[in-house]
Amino acid sequence: MKKLFYITGTFTVVAALLATVLYNTAAGQDAIFERAAKTLMSQPSAQFDGMRVVICGSASPLGNDPNRAQACVAVITPEHFFLFDVGARSPLRMAQARLPMARLNGVFLTHFHSDHIASLPDVNLNSWVQGRKSSLQIYGPTGIQTVVDGFNLAYRLDQGYRVAHHGSDLLPPSAGPMTAIALSPGEVTWQDDLMTVTSFLVDHHPVEPAVGYRVDYRGRSVVISGDTMATDTLFAAAQGADLLLHDALSRTLLDPMITVATEMKVPVLPRIMTDVIDYHANTLNLEARASAAGIGQLALYHLVPVPTNALTEKMFARGLSADTILVRDLHMFDLPPDSTELLIHEP
Numbered sequence: 001m002k003k004l005f006y007i008t009g010t011f012t013v014v015a016a017l018l019a020t021v022l023y024n025t026a027a028g029q030d031a032i033f034e035r036a037a038k039t040l041m042s043q044p045s046a047q048f049d050g051m052r053v054v055i056c057g058s059a060s061p062l063g064n065d066p067n068r069a070q071a072c073v074a075v076i077t078p079e080h081f082f083l084f085d086v087g088a089r090s091p092l093r094m095a096q097a098r099l100p101m102a103r104l105n106g107v108f109l110t111h112f113h114s115d116h117i118a119s120l121p122d123v124n125l126n127s128w129v130q131g132r133k134s135s136l137q138i139y140g141p142t143g144i145q146t147v148v149d150g151f152n153l154a155y156r157l158d159q160g161y162r163v164a165h166h167g168s169d170l171l172p173p174s175a176g177p178m179t180a181i182a183l184s185p186g187e188v189t190w191q192d193d194l195m196t197v198t199s200f201l202v203d204h205h206p207v208e209p210a211v212g213y214r215v216d217y218r219g220r221s222v223v224i225s226g227d228t229m230a231t232d233t234l235f236a237a238a239q240g241a242d243l244l245l246h247d248a249l250s251r252t253l254l255d256p257m258i259t260v261a262t263e264m265k266v267p268v269l270p271r272i273m274t275d276v277i278d279y280h281a282n283t284l285n286l287e288a289r290a291s292a293a294g295i296g297q298l299a300l301y302h303l304v305p306v307p308t309n310a311l312t313e314k315m316f317a318r319g320l321s322a323d324t325i326l327v328r329d330l331h332m333f334d335l336p337p338d339s340t341e342l343l344i345h346e347p
């Protein structure tokens, strides 16, 4: 026993010494750095043979938390890679998840509030410089042309500098500007032999039109609400879906914030916090409807207000069943084809 104690102690001391030497010498630092760079530059994370859903942003604009980017959901299969909304800070999560930006097929926007579109230029640039060879397709309801035209105009000079610097063989100029594609809510928006993306109207009044999306792939399905009240059109479109990602507003958290802000006479905030109540879904209005629609797994994202720690997450989930998931950034859901299995990877 004593001998084992001495062996373990000696090993720990030697390991600590070795780590100190590595960390504090040029050769040691270079070796650690080379290893890290190889990991960073290796191919994106191992492919999953099915539909993988990655949360690249779970926050709403109400509240700040460096651990939560604004609304963004990635859907990846061996053949496809689509993003649904690209809120502020979401490119950071895409990099952390090592999403395969070079093969990004397109971006679907639910509506044009800033917290859903702010990272469009970064997503466009990142996928272009990582190897995308044709113009990025941006799908959305009426208004999409205005949004895409505006970003294209603002980034025209930037794209010119990059082509001049790196050459048009590396950065095809035609792949720089994005292409707007206006969809008709209620219809199939995108389709190939394996995947169908359908849009449907939601209720985010006065933002009109606002849509949600349903993605079907090899017998599996995910529905992404965008911003909406709990609404019939969504639950009709989501019938039988394996996974529903729904935006959610917690009165348990919001109401005391309104009271405190009012009592402290904070300008503007009480009015804004009250205005948002009637265009996001109350957490307590979702579970029964999801269950009636035969949804396999309800998961809440676009959290209003943003819970910033364990206490506020608990409060946000108050009144919800333990089966409902409050997602965090980099939560990952794997849906194997033609099965009912849902593999949930916590961040």
Ligand SMILES: [Zn+2]
Pocket (backbone or CB within 6 Å): 111, 113, 204, 207, 227
């Ligand atoms: Zn919105």
Ligand SMILES: [Zn+2]
Pocket (backbone or CB within 6 Å): 060, 061, 071, 113, 115, 116, 227, 302
């Ligand atoms: Zn929003």
